[in-house]
Amino acid sequence: MSLRYWTGSHTKHRLLYHIVWIPKYRKRVLKGEISKKLMTLLYEACKMNNWWIDEINILNNHVHLLIQIRPTNQLSQVVKILKGGTSRVIRKEFPELEEFLWGDNFWATGYFAETSGKMNYKQIKEYIQGQYATD
Secondary structure: OOOOOEEOOOOEEOEEEEEEEOEHHHOOOOOHHHHHHHHHHHHHHHHHHOOEEEEEEEEOOEEEEEEEEOOOOOHHHHHHHHHHHHHHHHHHHOHHHHHOOOOOOOEOOOOEEEEEOOOOHHHHHHHHHOOOOOO
């Protein structure tokens, strides 16, 4: 399913985003059972919302995710769902984290996001410039 175009009733799209986010205080807590649970939660959230994880890597202090979403999804809402849902479950199932991460949040505020596609910026510019009207 990777790098395939999805179709809607009047659309054809492939919206891929590279998203990175970190635990609060960039603590190195994403390992062992926590990492496994996080991976499961992210896949479940994507399945429920009809998104596709193309690639994922959970390091001990940050998460990399390459995700395909639909045009009806707003990126900030996607991240809110992923971070919010996982934070709630992880804090509940791993109460020992409270020692390191006081407060209501497991994740730090914010995230990094970048679009991704088969063609890079330069290739797209050259493609657009190479188009000519056919009269």
